[in-house]
Amino acid sequence: MRYAMAIDTKKCVGCGDCVVACQIENNVPTGYCRDWVTESVVGTYPQLELELRSERCNHCENAPCVRCCPTGASHIVEGGVVLVTPEMCIGCGACIESCPYDARYSHPDGHVDKCTFCIHRVREGKQPACVSVCPTKCMYFGDLDDPNSEITQLLEKRKWKVLAPEAGTKPHVYYLI
Amino acid sequence: MASRRDFIKISSLGFGGMALGLTACDLFKQTGAALKGGASVFSRVPTYCEVCFWKCAAWAYQNKEGTLVKLEGIENDPHCHGRLCPRGTGGLGMYEDSDRLMTPLIRVTENGQQTYRPASWEEAFDLIERKWKETINTYGPESMALFKHGSSGDHFGTLFKALGSPYSTSPSYAQCRGPREVGFYTTFGSYINSPEPTDIRDTRCLVLIGSHIGENMHNGQVQEMADAIDKGADIITVDPRFSTAASKSTHWLPIKPATDLALLLAWIHVIIEEGWYDKEYVERHTVGFEQLKRHVRNMTPEWAYGITTIKPEQIRETARVMANASPAVIVHPGRHVVWYGDDTQRTRAIAILNALLGSWGRRGGFYFPESKSLPSMEHPPYPKPRWSWDMVMGDKYPLAGSSVSNALVDASIPGMVDEQYRIRSWMVSGTNLPETMPDKQQFLKAVEALDFIVVVDTMPMEITGYADVVLPECTYLERYDSLRSSPGREPSVALRAPAAEPKGDSKPASWMAKELGKRMGLDDFFPYEDYSEVLDWQLKQLGTSLEAMKKVGVKNYERENPYLYMPEGVDWPFNTPSGKIELYSSTLKQYGFDPMPNYVEHPQAPEGFYRLIYGRAPAHTFSRTSNNPYLSDLMKENALWVNPKVAKLWGLEKGQKIWLKNQDDVVSSFPIKVRVTERIRWDSVYMVHGFGHQRKELTRAYGRGASDTEMITNVMVDPIMGGTGMRGNFVTFILEDPKEIG
Structure with missing residues (x-):
């Protein structure tokens, strides 16, 4: 089982519903976020292209944050989901430094925090909060090891990219382009 | 000179920061739970969202302590299909906001200073009763006006009708979508209304003229646009800005602002001259085709190029794309269409283009919506006012289909209207007039002259500072309201039930209207103790009940009228004078307006000035959400988008704070950060x-970013229906703090 997310940049309007839903679902304190929207513009007026991306922890197969964690707080669970155990985290920040996606932040309670792929929901058979609210249905979550899953099929059919492939992290968040 | 009505800052009284109990966040920190919305939920109550006018139906979830923890869309709701937008999801912040109004306030003068004192409901109602009775006894109920927006307006609307006032007005007409209603009505004999009956889901071509779907999160439309993208529909976006919608489009026409009508006329020209129009449809259903053909003969793409800067081949190509998709094509009527004062004519051109493409009443074009009509409980007939709402306008705006808010502001100013018709007293509910109405000077003159102003709101918005009495309303999550009966592909009814106790001393509008009604001797118009009784009665007439509706939230009905689309080969009756689609409008002709749209040149920016274009962000609704804890976290302030060429000319850098000055020398109260893009x-x-x-007292929103409304002092009023065109304002930059320059 390899959980992954695919986000269709052709449909995303960058509304930020994923961000609000995550904050409320996971009680992320005001001023912090586990996911966010990035806008990149290429070209000069009027030859322009715009890409909006909902970004978060990439739940890398080769996760530098897990490798560099001195206490084992950062660890990998079922489906390849990368988690942080707050009680084990000493807040050293090594994982924050090591993440090429800048996906982690220091929670005011003293531990590091980040996206969990809403594993508590996934275990109940639900979609992550961000995926379940998205008005444009541009986000897909599923198991890459299941050839019949929507995400596997989309990745076969559509062109896609991952962020910072040069980092060699084997990320599990894909962008359909 | 001291003003009779100083703008009072409520915070000086310490209400702004009044914390009432723990927020949900605090609760979870104390209990050590890591999740909020994700924590186990124990119960849910249906509501429909009040953060914008789209009114998506939602479940409000409570945890085992009974605290409201999250909102989620209701699956079978045709407005949202189970998915709220960021504002709907963050609607929880409306309830949690610690800056909310918590108690009635009465304006008093202490030591020569005007201020508010907290009051009981009894005291507040005593004062309102006395002042209203004085005004009505002296000038009649026709001197009272209600300005409203949203669900609370329904209850106060009843109150004002019962009082005998002819004025119940919503800025959403003349400050927003009014022109398109008249433009489409004079053409098709039908209004667009809300939600728009655009069949985006099944369209093959969607044309957006300055309409930025995706940034305006009109949820159903955004969802359907995403579906259309999935299905490979063409999207043509006309916008001087590379909007999100433009970035999703197959064709973007980066038009010179204020010239859209020339482009529309050129499209009409091409489609007629090339014979690309739906011939059978036009022949069967329209009148005035020959006149239209003659009218646009010289309005070639080459003519339009000189005006719009859109290349002739691009105009022809996009016309071809529309024609290829016909009739599954939508030239979108837009929503906020008050731009240049000729907006009815521009939306008429849009309507005409749709008629030529045969999209009205066709799959993938515009469908015929149906709504469930709600039974109303019996009450005495409303008294007939001595004159109707259009009296204050004289001969102006003859085709206004609803009262024109700006005309009512004018009619409140001495000398602007015959003295006997002057409006003396306002009630304002759910609309932040100083940020909604352009031309603040007129607003201030009216406020200065009025005898009495009552403001109802959940938050200490700017308008509350002008009130004599402020009534704190509880949020939509704490009250029952009218049933939502919305027009759509299928009729749908949604319930709003309270998911939490009202915070502080805030109360629902249904209760306020009833109590005020009692005091004015109008008990019979409010046949309920609690508004839930009305809902239960109505729902029982509809074959269900309040209890049953609480379990489902939304009930969709089968259509009674089978025609979602126009049947083929039938002469469809249109509600116009000719009974046909009027390409040539006899109504406009009769009132002395152009029966077919003409392009009129609008002023362009003077040297060193830039046209001020404003719009929406998906995280916010008007000025009402900028203090919402979740939504302000998502977007704290606005920025001024400046082209890199302009930035270079002025030496502006990303993030630099500048002040704006408009053509009338009005300077922005606050600086705004530059966004070079x-x-x-x-x-x-x-x-x-x-x-x-x-x-x-709006602790998260105060002084963040700048107000576009403040810069809108040149208002071009649409002579046909009174819409206030706001896009004819130009700004320049002030790089140093003007207060320090002096």
Whole structure:
């Protein structure tokens, strides 16, 4: 089982519903976020292209944050989901430094925090909060090891990219382009 | 000289920061739970969202302590299909906001200073009763006006009708979508209304004229646009700004601002001259085709190129794309269409283009919506006012289909209207007039002259500072309201039930209207103790009940009228004077207006100035959400979009704070950060509406960003229906703090 997310940049309007839903679902304190929207513009007026991306922890197969964690707080669970155990985290920040996606932040309670792929929901058979609210249905979550899953099929059919492939992290968040 | 009505800052009284109990966040920290919305939920109550006018139906979830923890869309709701937008999801913040109004306030003068004192409901109602009775006894109920927006307006609307006032007005007409209603009504004999009956889901071509779906999160439309993208529909976007919608489009026409009508006429020209129109449809259903053909004969793409800067081949190509998709094509009527004062004519051109493409009443074009009509409980007939709402307008705006808010502001100013018709007293509910109405000077003159102003709101918005009495309303999550009966592909009814106790001493509008009604001797118009009784009665007439509706939230009905689309080969009756689609409008002709649209040149920016274009961000609704804890976290302030060429000329850098000055020398109260971006033309600047709040008691919104409304002092009023065109304002930049320059 390899959980992954695919986000269709052709449909995303960058509304930020994923961000609000995550904050409320996971009680992320005001001023912090586990996911966010990035806008990149290429070209000069009027030859322009715009890409909006909902970004978060990439739940890398080769996760530098897990490798560099001195206490084992950062660890990998079922489906390849990368988690942080707050009680084990000493807040050293090594994982924050090591993440090429800048996906982690220091929670005011003293531990590091980040996206969990809403594993508590996934275990109940639900979609992550961000995926379940998205008005444009541009986000897909599923198991890459299941050839019949929507995400596997989309990745076969559509062109896609991952962020910072040069980092060699084997990320599990894909962008359909 | 001291004003009779000083703008009072409520925070000076310490209400702004009044914390009532723990927020949900605090609760979870104390209990050590890591999740909020994700924590186990124990119960849910249906509601429909009040953060914008789209009114998506939602479940409000409570945890085992009974605290409201999250909102989620209701699956079978045709407005949202189970998915709220960021504002709907963050609607929880409306309830949690610690800056909410918590008690009635009465204006008093202490030591020569005007201020508010907290009051009981009894005292507040005593004062309102006395002042209203004085006004009505002296000038009649026709001197009272209600300004409203949203669900609370229904209850006060009943109160004002019962009082015998002819004025119940919503700025959403003349400050927003009024022109398109008249433009489409004079053409098809039907209004567009809300939600728009655009069949985006099944369209093959969607044309957006300055309409930025995706940034305006009109949820159902955004969802359907995403579906259309999935299905490979063409999207043509006309916008001087590379909007999100433009970036999703197959064709983007980066038009010179204020010239859209020339482009529309050129499209009409091409489609007629090339014979690309739906011939059978036009022959069967329209009148005035020959006149239209003659009218646009010289309005070639080459003519339009000189005006719009859109190349002739691009105009022809996009016309071809529309024609290929016909009749599954939508030239979108837009929503906020009050731009240049000729907006009815521009939306008429849009309607005409749709008629030529045969999209009205066709799959993938515009469908015929149906709604469930709600039974109303019996009450005495409303008294007949001595004159109707259009009296204050004289011969102006003959085709206004609803009262024109700006005309009512004018009619409140001495000398602007015959003295006997002057409006003396306002009630304002759910609309932040100083940020909604352009031309603040007129607003201030009216406020100064009025005898009495009652303001109802959940938050200490700017308008509350002008009130004699402020009534704190509880949020939509704490009250029952009218059933939502919305027009759509299928009729749908949704319930709003309270999911939490009202915070502080805030109360629902249904209760306020009833109590005020009692005091004015109008008990019979409010046949309920609690509004839930009305809902239960109505729902029982509809074959269900309040209890049953609480379990489902939304009930969709089968259509009674089978015609979602027009049947083929039938002469469809249109509600126009000719009974046909009027390409040539006999109504407009009769009132002395152009029966077919003409392009009129609008002023362009003087040297060193840039046209001010404003719009929406998906995180916010008007000025009402900028203090919402979740939504302000998502977007704290607006920025001024400036083209890199312009930035270079002025030496502006990303993030630099500058002040704006408009053509009438009005300077912005607050600075705004510069956003240098290729996404905007060099002759224009862009900012999101609704920021630059003046009230310190809006602790998250105060002084963040700048207010576009403040810069809108040149208002071009549509002579046909009174819409206030707001896009004819130009701004320049002030790089140093003007207060320090002096």
